[in-house]
Amino acid sequence: MGVQKAYQPRSLEPKWQKEWLKKGIYQQYSRKKKCYVLDMFPYPSGSGLHVGHPRGYIASDIYSRFKQLEGYGVLHPMGWDAFGLPAEQYAIKNKVHPAVAVKKNIATFKRQLAKIGFTYDWEREINTTDPEYYRWTQWIFLQMWKKGLAYQSFSPINWCPSCQTGLANEDLEQGRCERCDSVVEKKPMRQWVLKITAYADKMLRDLKTLEWPEGVKEAQRNWIGRSEGTEVVFYVADTEEEIRVFTTRVDTIYGCTYVVVAPEHPLINQQLTINSQGIKNKAEVKGYLEKTKKKTDLERTALSKEKTGVILEGIEAIHPFTAERLPVYMADYVLESYGTGAVMGVPAHDERDFEFAKKYDLSIQSVIAPPRGQQPVQDQPFIDDGVLIDSKEFTGLTSQEAREKMTAWLSKEKLGKKKVNYKLRDWVFSRQRYWGEPIPLIHCEGCGVVPVPERDLPVKLPNVKSYQPTGTGESPLADIASWVNVKCPECGGKAKRETNTMPQWAGSSWYYLRFIDPHNTKALVDGKKEKKMMPVDVYVGGDHATRHLIYARFWHKFLYDQGAVSTPEPFQRLEFLGLILASDGRKMSKRWGNVIDPNDVVEQFGADAFRLYEMFMGPFTQSIAWNTDGMIGTRRFLEKVWKLERQVTVNKKQTTESKNMQSLLHQTIKKVTEDIESFKFNTAISSLMILVNALEKESHISLITYQTSLILLSPFAPHIAEELWERMGNKQSIFLSQWPKWDKKKIVAETVTIAVQINGKVRTVLTVPAGSDEATVQALALADVKITAHLDGKKIRKVIYVQDKILNVVV
RNA sequence: GCCGAGGUGGUGGAAUGGUAGACACACGGGACUCAAAAUCCCGCGAUAGCAAUAUCAUGAGGGUUCAAGUCCCUCCCUCGGCACCA
Numbered sequence: 064m065g066v067q068k069a070y071q072p073r074s075l076e077p078k079w080q081k082e083w084l085k086k087g088i089y090q091q092y093s094r095k096k097k098c099y100v101l102d103m104f105p106y107p108s109g110s111g112l113h114v115g116h117p118r119g120y121i122a123s124d125i126y127s128r129f130k131q132l133e134g135y136g137v138l139h140p141m142g143w144d145a146f147g148l149p150a151e152q153y154a155i156k157n158k159v160h161p162a163v164a165v166k167k168n169i170a171t172f173k174r175q176l177a178k179i180g181f182t183y184d185w186e187r188e189i190n191t192t193d194p195e196y197y198r199w200t201q202w203i204f205l206q207m208w209k210k211g212l213a214y215q216s217f218s219p220i221n222w223c224p225s226c227q228t229g230l231a232n233e234d235l236e237q238g239r240c241e242r243c244d245s246v247v248e249k250k251p252m253r254q255w256v257l258k259i260t261a262y263a264d265k266m267l268r269d270l271k272t273l274e275w276p277e278g279v280k281e282a283q284r285n286w287i288g289r290s291e292g293t294e295v296v297f298y299v300a301d302t303e304e305e306i307r308v309f310t311t312r313v314d315t316i317y318g319c320t321y322v323v324v325a326p327e328h329p330l331i332n333q334q335l336t337i338n339s340q341g342i343k344n345k346a347e348v349k350g351y352l353e354k355t356k357k358k359t360d361l362e363r364t365a366l367s368k369e370k371t372g373v374i375l376e377g378i379e380a381i382h383p384f385t386a387e388r389l390p391v392y393m394a395d396y397v398l399e400s401y402g403t404g405a406v407m408g409v410p411a412h413d414e415r416d417f418e419f420a421k422k423y424d425l426s427i428q429s430v431i432a433p434p435r436g437q438q439p440v441q442d443q444p445f446i447d448d449g450v451l452i453d454s455k456e457f458t459g460l461t462s463q464e465a466r467e468k469m470t471a472w473l474s475k476e477k478l479g480k481k482k483v484n485y486k487l488r489d490w491v492f493s494r495q496r497y498w499g500e501p502i503p504l505i506h507c508e509g510c511g512v513v514p515v516p517e518r519d520l521p522v523k524l525p526n527v528k529s530y531q532p533t534g535t536g537e538s539p540l541a542d543i544a545s546w547v548n549v550k551c552p553e554c555g556g557k558a559k560r561e562t563n564t565m566p567q568w569a570g571s572s573w574y575y576l577r578f579i580d581p582h583n584t585k586a587l588v589d590g591k592k593e594k595k596m597m598p599v600d601v602y603v604g605g606d607h608a609t610r611h612l613i614y615a616r617f618w619h620k621f622l623y624d625q626g627a628v629s630t631p632e633p634f635q636r637l638e639f640l641g642l643i644l645a646s647d648g649r650k651m652s653k654r655w656g657n658v659i660d661p662n663d664v665v666e667q668f669g670a671d672a673f674r675l676y677e678m679f680m681g682p683f684t685q686s687i688a689w690n691t692d693g694m695i696g697t698r699r700f701l702e703k704v705w706k707l708e709r710q711v712t713v714n715k716k717q718t719t720e721s722k723n724m725q726s727l728l729h730q731t732i733k734k735v736t737e738d739i740e741s742f743k744f745n746t747a748i749s750s751l752m753i754l755v756n757a758l759e760k761e762s763h764i765s766l767i768t769y770q771t772s773l774i775l776l777s778p779f780a781p782h783i784a785e786e787l788w789e790r791m792g793n794k795q796s797i798f799l800s801q802w803p804k805w806d807k808k809k810i811v812a813e814t815v816t817i818a819v820q821i822n823g824k825v826r827t828v829l830t831v832p833a834g835s836d837e838a839t840v841q842a843l844a845l846a847d848v849k850i851t852a853h854l855d856g857k858k859i860r861k862v863i864y865v866q867d868k869i870l871n872v873v874v
Numbered sequence: 875g876c877c878g879a880g881g882u883g884g885u886g887g888a889a890u891g892g893u894a895g896a897c898a899c900a901c902g903g904g905a906c907u908c909a910a911a912a913u914c915c916c917g918c919g920a921u922a923g924c925a926a927u928a929u930c931a932u933g934a935g936g937g938u939u940c941a942a943g944u945c946c947c948u949c950c951c952u953c954g955g956c957a958c959c960a
Contacts, residue, residue, distance in 0.1 A: 278878045285956050310960060401959045415958055486959055608955070681887060696898045749897035818893040823941045825893050863940050869892045873940050
């Protein structure tokens with residue numbers, strides 16, 4: 064053991080970091096049981112890591128070390144999600160190739176990470192911008208294309224005028240670009256789109272099988288937005304034209320007093336171009352259309368906005384049940400992109416319709432009566448289910464019965480059918496920017512769209528003079544004639560490459576597979592290695608509740624259907640972490656000047672103290688403000704651990720501590736084991752502190768107790784644990800030892816304290832041998848002065864006794 | 875508006891229906907020191923009291939229970955997600 068020096072993390076930590084790497088301590092892949100622990104890999108930005116980033120990495124690292132100690136072969140890799148706008152913007156500004164900037168940033172990130180002491184297997188490091196990586200991103204895209212899941216669309220998409228690129232629905236936040244906050248416009252453009260909606264049902268269904276936080280599942284459910292309803296046909300009077308309407312409340316249809324279509328609805332264009340009949344107030348309608356076009360989606364959907372619309376004079380809709388002629392309106396509160404782009408107006412039972420009807424003085428007919436006892440509120444629509452009234456033969460049915468019967472009737476009459484609708488839109492997959500994976504397709508004059516043959520993958524991103532977006536809807540790649548002009552791989556004729564690139568989210572949609580064998584992604588296809596490692600057992604991260612998780616699930620499910628992967632879901636368990644905010648309560652950001660560099664903290668307190676503090680701050684799922692003052696606490700704790708060595712007796716295997724001490728040790732084993740498994744690191748650490756505080760008071764600590772404590776500490780503070788472990792004479796790394804098991808019998812303490820209550824109020828506590836029976840405890844309690852004083856001769860009505868916990872006397 | 879997570883000391887936070895405030899930070903007092911830092915010991919929800927102790931106290935108000943931070947009902951507030959989705 065030698066003479067003990069002061070605890071000096073600054074020399075001790077780098078020493079072990081090197082040693083672990085050299086010996087490959089964390090590459091125990093030959094073990095039988097596997098555990099795949101994955102972090103959401105970072106985007107290597109120019110500003111480097113701040114103390115918020117490592118929170119998730121520390122958690123996954125603790126979990127990985129714990130699982131390795133439990134005997135698992137743990138895969139815990141790290142890589143870089145390096146395509147995307149920031150690197151490109153940096154490149155434009157500084158006139159360097161984005162790949163150069165990315166390389167530099169990755170080096171910074173790695174240097175920062177290395178100091179915290181992670182178990183990452185750097186032999187499996189990946190980078191989404193590596194052509195050998197994106198060869199497979201392109202390959203997967205081609206498989207989708209071949210199955211008809213990638214298609215060209217020419218309809219209007221979301222266009223960010225500042226980023227000068229098309230965006231997916233998921234990239235918007237309240238009608239603004241999530242990246243730059245610009246108001247997004249609608250722009251008709253040629254786009255590649257992935258048919259993610261084809262997987263809507265499967266993604267929804269399989270959420271049930273996942274161990275994910277309820278909130279994230281719910282966000283996914285909302286995003287997919289499945290709703291069951293009825294599609295109803297309203298014929299346009301005196302024509303063969305029809306307006307199809309989607310509703311979830313067909314039971315209210317007798318209250319339908321008008322029909323509304325979206326401005327983009329095909330009927331409008333068609334009826335405007337008819338000369339003889341059709342819309343009579345064409346000028347008015349055209350005027351409204353013009354106004355709508357000028358509005359952004361943001362303005363159209365603004366919450367407080369009053370509903371506007373215009374009647375289509377000369378057009379009437381036939382009510383499918385009553386054959387009444389109803390007025391038809393065009394209004395921009397109806398969205399073309401959802402349902403059929405047309406709705407039936409039931410003002411008595413829908414808030415929006417009610418508002419609209421009030422404004423345009425439309426008739427309001429109540430057809431749903433509230434269930435017994437309830438009174439409808441005056442001057443407000445009744446939007447709940449109830450019992451049908453004034454609905455001919457459907458009168459008297461409940462809403463639910465009516466929906467079924469009415470839908471059945473409509474089906475029979477060929478006037479409608481059951482229909483499921485989703486909010487989820489297909490994924491706009493092309494970007495008109497430089498720094499992304501080229502879409503591996505070729506446009507041939509003769510053959511049309513032709514895939515790049517597999518042997519020609521990857522389609523490498525060529526060098527360009529300017530990374531600046533062109534703004535024309537073409538990417539900067541379009542300017543490189545030598546790259547764009549190719550021979551058609553099928554007919555050898557004149558052809559051009561697709562110049563759009565893939566979005567930021569492409570590379571991260573399958574990266575967890577690449578880690579399984581980063582040098583040979585054929586594993587994807589041949590399957591053996593994939594089968595051994597998948598699924599990811601625990602996925603740790605935050606901030607991407609919908610986009611990344613929904614995209615990755617979609618790609619994975621596609622690959623599953625192709626037989627390329629063996630599991631229907633990629634991430635079995637998800638641990639979603641809270642952000643670390645700056646001490647001012649804001650997000651840590653260069654912009655606010657409130658960033659704290661983890662390496663500064665490590666420099667001052669040591670990596671182990673830093674790791675402990677990040678986990679001790681509070682519950683893992685909760686956002687929390689950083690406070691460097693707290694660091695001193697975990698550092699002091701480690702100093703105590705360090706000094707404990709002096710109390711270790713040479714007496715080898717035997718335990719010398721009291722029974723109560725043994726009980727505490729075993730309680731701690733149980734607590735730490737269970738808490739790590741459930742990601743409750745803060746309470747695991749506090750129980751370790753309790754143990755250390757107690758050991759400190761012992762005159763002697765047995766070797767076995769001490770070493771057990773070191774193992775319990777090692778996932779959290781690996782460096783100090785390894786150092787002290789070695790000082791105990793161990794030749795092999797502590798991380799190749801075994802996680803202790805608790806002994807139920809030893810957990811039971813010799814003595815326990817029992818609270819004695821009178822009428823539920825604690826009056827005294829008794830220390831009694833564990834397992835004492837009620838009679839014994841009651842006798843002791845009634846003999847206690849404090850109790851007799853309170854009883855004051857009153858009659859005891861009842862006594863409740865909970866073993867080893869409480870005795871309640873009711874008087 | 876809908877969905878999700880919350881509301882506990884000066885602060886971060888603990889509490890299978892069973893002694894509310896574990897653990898830690900800050901703070902106050904003491905020891906050591908010429909002095910400081912570090913370290914160690916003691917105290918630390920509020921009110922009253924020299925004290926023993928008593929009363930009150932987990933966003934607000936009701937309820938269930940021998941016993942409620944925890945379960946039920948009504949309401950308020952904070953954070954996160956979604957939102958003219960028919």
